[in-house]
Amino acid sequence: MSPAAPSTTSKVRIPRRGLMLVISSPSGAGKSTIARNLLEDDPEMSISVSVTTRQRRPSEIDGRHYFFKTIRDFEGLRQTDALLEWAEVHGNFYGTPREPVEEAMAEGRDMLFDIDWQGAQQLQQKMPDDIVSIFILPPTMAELQSRLHRRAEDTAEVIATRLANSRAEIQHWNEYDYLVVNEDLDRAFASVKAIVAAERLRRIRRPGLVPFIQGLLDEVPVLT
Numbered sequence: 001m002s003p004a005a006p007s008t009t010s011k012v013r014i015p016r017r018g019l020m021l022v023i024s025s026p027s028g029a030g031k032s033t034i035a036r037n038l039l040e041d042d043p044e045m046s047i048s049v050s051v052t053t054r055q056r057r058p059s060e061i062d063g064r065h066y067f068f069k070t071i072r073d074f075e076g077l078r079q080t081d082a083l084l085e086w087a088e089v090h091g092n093f094y095g096t097p098r099e100p101v102e103e104a105m106a107e108g109r110d111m112l113f114d115i116d117w118q119g120a121q122q123l124q125q126k127m128p129d130d131i132v133s134i135f136i137l138p139p140t141m142a143e144l145q146s147r148l149h150r151r152a153e154d155t156a157e158v159i160a161t162r163l164a165n166s167r168a169e170i171q172h173w174n175e176y177d178y179l180v181v182n183e184d185l186d187r188a189f190a191s192v193k194a195i196v197a198a199e200r201l202r203r204i205r206r207p208g209l210v211p212f213i214q215g216l217l218d219e220v221p222v223l224t
């Protein structure tokens, strides 16, 4: 009997190398919305919850959106090498806890990172084969500004800082594998899903297919 082709949706889990999906954008372009949709849609994806010294927003839950820390505690994490990367963004510190990422990668699970360009660069240097990076662009600067206001989570001063910083963030667009313009959310989300689907099929992420391929080869009839 021919070996059954292992499908990526089959209940039997074929060992696959996990990918690290990095999403960056200027503040307000929609990366958190797209990340949230992806997590709801895709049971194989989990998110890296960052530590930050920024003030918690009214809608945020400690331990779910971020681990909110004092500058002193953040410094402690940094010094004990508990952060895989860290950066100062919009005047606050942000960092990626190392342990959950190393666990996910060891188990071949995918992980999503909502991090800025500085973090993306650091991860790219540390794990070049595992990173897939997407930069989300707003359709216009006027729309970016109005989204930040509509989100209604930051003060006018914070929004002004984030808009001013969007230039520096956008200037890193050419360091990313993929660019997605988030005009229509459904379309932007469909693009991100397509990227993930294709990246999961990359040969380097499918070592589990090697025995299957060997099985196919073993069954090739030999001309006598």
Ligand code: GDP
Pocket: 023, 024, 025, 026, 027, 028, 032, 050, 051, 054, 085, 086, 087, 089, 090, 094, 095, 096, 114, 115, 116, 117, 118, 119, 120
């Ligand atoms: P947002 O821009 O509205 O999502 O605002 P946030 O305050 O949630 O994030 C501020 C910035 O910090 C964004 O550019 C994020 O991409 C970045 N950021 C969040 N988490 C991390 C992280 O773990 N590492 C790094 N390097 N940047 C992060």
Ligand code: ADP
Pocket: 025, 026, 027, 028, 029, 030, 031, 032, 033, 034, 147, 148, 150, 151, 182, 183, 184, 185, 186
């Ligand atoms: P980021 O995480 O990049 O700062 P958010 O995901 O918080 O951005 O999105 C900013 C605001 O814009 C949110 O209120 C979100 O609901 C809204 N938003 C996101 N994508 C779209 C879109 N395509 N059209 C209109 N509003 C959007």
Ligand code: 5GP
Pocket: 024, 025, 026, 027, 050, 051, 052, 054, 085, 086, 087, 089, 090, 094, 095, 096, 114, 115, 116, 117, 118, 119, 120
């Ligand atoms: P916010 O304060 O709006 O949640 O995030 C601001 C920016 O910080 C976003 O661009 C977000 O992607 C980035 N950010 C959040 N967590 C981290 C992190 O752990 N590391 C880095 N480098 N950036 C982060």
